[in-house]
Amino acid sequence: MSVLPVLGAGGWGTALAAGAARNGRDVTLWARRSELVTELERSRVNADYLPGVVLPEELRFTADLGEAIRGAGFALIVVPSVGVPPLLEQLPRELGVVLCAKGLAPDGGPLTGLARELGFARVAVLSGPNHAEEIGRGLPAATVVASADQALALAVQSALMSPALRVYTSADEVGVELGGVLKNVMALAAGLVDGLGLGDNAKAALITRGLREMRRYLLALGAQEDTVYGLSGLGDLVATATSRHSRNRAAGEAIARGQRPAQGGQVVEGLRTAGLLDAWATAHGFDLPIVRAVARVASGEWTPGVGVASLMERDAKAEEHG
Numbered sequence: 346m347s348v349l350p351v352l353g354a355g356g357w358g359t360a361l362a363a364g365a366a367r368n369g370r371d372v373t374l375w376a377r378r379s380e381l382v383t384e385l386e387r388s389r390v391n392a393d394y395l396p397g398v399v400l401p402e403e404l405r406f407t408a409d410l411g412e413a414i415r416g417a418g419f420a421l422i423v424v425p426s427v428g429v430p431p432l433l434e435q436l437p438r439e440l441g442v443v444l445c446a447k448g449l450a451p452d453g454g455p456l457t458g459l460a461r462e463l464g465f466a467r468v469a470v471l472s473g474p475n476h477a478e479e480i481g482r483g484l485p486a487a488t489v490v491a492s493a494d495q496a497l498a499l500a501v502q503s504a505l506m507s508p509a510l511r512v513y514t515s516a517d518e519v520g521v522e523l524g525g526v527l528k529n530v531m532a533l534a535a536g537l538v539d540g541l542g543l544g545d546n547a548k549a550a551l552i553t554r555g556l557r558e559m560r561r562y563l564l565a566l567g568a569q570e571d572t573v574y575g576l577s578g579l580g581d582l583v584a585t586a587t588s589r590h591s592r593n594r595a596a597g598e599a600i601a602r603g604q605r606p607a608q609g610g611q612v613v614e615g616l617r618t619a620g621l622l623d624a625w626a627t628a629h630g631f632d633l634p635i636v637r638a639v640a641r642v643a644s645g646e647w648t649p650g651v652g653v654a655s656l657m658e659r660d661a662k663a664e665e666h667g
Contacts, residue, residue: 347371347416347417347418348371348372348373348415348416348417349365349370349371349372349373349417349420349421349504350372350373350375350413350414350417350420350421351365351372351373351374351375351420351421351423352375352410352413352414352420352421352422352423352424352432353375353376353421353422353423353424353428353445354374354375354376354377354381354382354385354391354394354406355394355423355424355425355477355611356391356394356395356477356478356481356611357423357445357475357477358374358421358423358424358445359374359391359394359395359398359400359477359481360395360398360477360478360480360481361421361423361445361480361505362374362400362404363395363398363400363401363404363481364480364481364483364505364507364509364510365504365505365507366400366401366403366404367401367403367483367507368506368507368508370504372403372404372405373405373406373407373412373413374404374405374406374407374413375406375407375408375409375410375413376406376407376408377408377424378408379408381393381408382406382407382408385400385406386406389401389402394477394611395477395478395481397482398481398482410435410436414436414437414440417440418440418441418500419440419441419442419443419467419469419497419500419501420436420440420441420442420443421443421445421471421501422442422443422444422445422446423445423446424446425446425448425612425614426446426447426448426449426450426456426612426614426617426618427448427451427612427617428446429444429446429448429450429456429459430450430451430459430463433459433460433463433465434463436465438463438464438465438466439466440465440467441465441467441468441469441494441497441500442460442465442467442468442469443469443470443471443490443497443501444456444457444460444468444469444470444471444522445470445471445472446614447472447525447526447528447529447614448526448529448612448614448617448618449526449617449618449621449622453621453622453624453625455518455519455522455523455526456470456522457470457518457522466494467492467494467497468492468493468494468497468518469490469491469492469494469497469498469501469518470490470491470492470518470521470522470525471488471489471490471491471501471505472488472489472491472521472522472524472525472576472577472581473486473487473488473489473525473576473577473580473581474486474487474488474576474580474581474583474584474585475488475581475584476584476588476590476591477590478590479590480509480510483509484509485509485510485511486509486510486511487510487511487512487513487576487580488505488510488511488512488513488576489512489513489514489515489521489575489576489577490502490505490512490513490514490515490521491514491515491516491517491518491520491521491522491577492514492516492518493516493518495514495516498514498515498516499514502514513576515572515575515577517568517569517571517572519563519566519567519568520563520568520569520572520573520575520577520578521572521577522577523562523563523566523568524559524563524568524572524573524575524577524578524581524582525577525581526614526618526622527558527559527562527563527618527622527636528555528559528578528581528582528585528586529585529593529613529614529615529618530593530615530618530619530622530635530636530639530640531551531552531555531556531558531559531582531585531586531635532582532585532586532591532593532594532597532615533593533594533596533597533600533613533615533616533619533639533643534551534555534586534597534635534638534639535548535551535552535555535586535587535594535597536591536593536594536595536596536597536598536599536600536601537597537598537600537601537639537642537649537652537653538551538597538601539594539597539598539601540597540598540599540600540601540602540649541601541649541650541653543653548586551586551635552582552583552586552587554635554656555582555586555635556573556578556579556582557665558633558634558635558636559573559578559582560573560578561631561632561633562622562631562633563578565631592611592612592613593613593614593615593616596613596615596616597615597639600642600643600649601649615639616643619636619639619640619643620640620643620644622636622640623636623637623640623641634655634656634659635656637655638652638653638655638656639652
């Protein structure tokens with residue numbers, strides 16, 4: 346079995362690497378900072394990004410990118426979305442790349458599209474309701490890997506599947522990738538509801554209407570409808586909009602209370618994504634009202650109250666089905 350490189354030693358990368366190593370895979374976790382590698386080797390704990398999880402002795406660490414990918418057929422790319430383009434630029438184009446960030450490329454397009462523009466022929470995306478804090482502890486979870494390259498999807502499934510992580514495959518790259526992107530914005534909106542103290546009814550309505558907004562956007566970009574209601578759509582939305590582990594939900598709550606979102610060294614992808622999606626919707630005349638409200642509240646253009654009013658005072662309509 347070839348080595349499995351996990352490129353990115355944040356919480357999610359560390360959790361994926363630890364789980365695969367516990368399951369007998371030959372895993373190397375790459376960190377950009379050599380001092381983090383030294384600390385991981387010394388303590389076997391990633392105190393900054395995944396505290397409390399003891400990493401298996403079999404897991405190797407390196408700050409040398411060439412060493413990390415040597416002999417690998419594919420690599421998991423687990424850095425924030427803004428870090429994906431410069432990392433891809435450093436990788437050989439024959440390497441398969443599995444994109445695990447839930448964000449967009451600098452032009453607002455999907456990261457899978459960017460990878461192909463850079464010359465990578467074997468591209469996949471991994472997404473689902475996957476909080477690193479739980480997967481790192483070995484709690485049961487499920488995820489989905491999507492790729493037009495079925496062989497790559499099956500190889501990723503085989504590498505990550507374990508008694509604690511059930512991995513499904515899909516051919517719907519667009520739906521799986523962009524579902525994970527858009528749900529972060531909906532989680533920010535759910536956090537705004539929590540921070541404003543608007544109650545369970547409002548939050549249930551927000552999540553439900555948020556799923557409809559996700560559906561419109563995803564289908565317009567060519568996703569399959571089943572994917573919207575799968576792990577990377579509905580599943581990830583529920584987890585991210587309700588969990589105490591969700592950075593996006595917590596950021597929305599902080600904004601509603603007039604506080605600065607506490608990122609703690611971790612990236613809140615939805616803050617960047619909301620602005621990119623709002624600009625895309627405006628340019629294409631596409632109706633994404635929750636995205637618009639979140640983007641404008643997050644930027645400071647609107648107060649949270651104005652954001653809520655923009656949703657509650659929309660024209661009356663029938664509830665669409667199908």
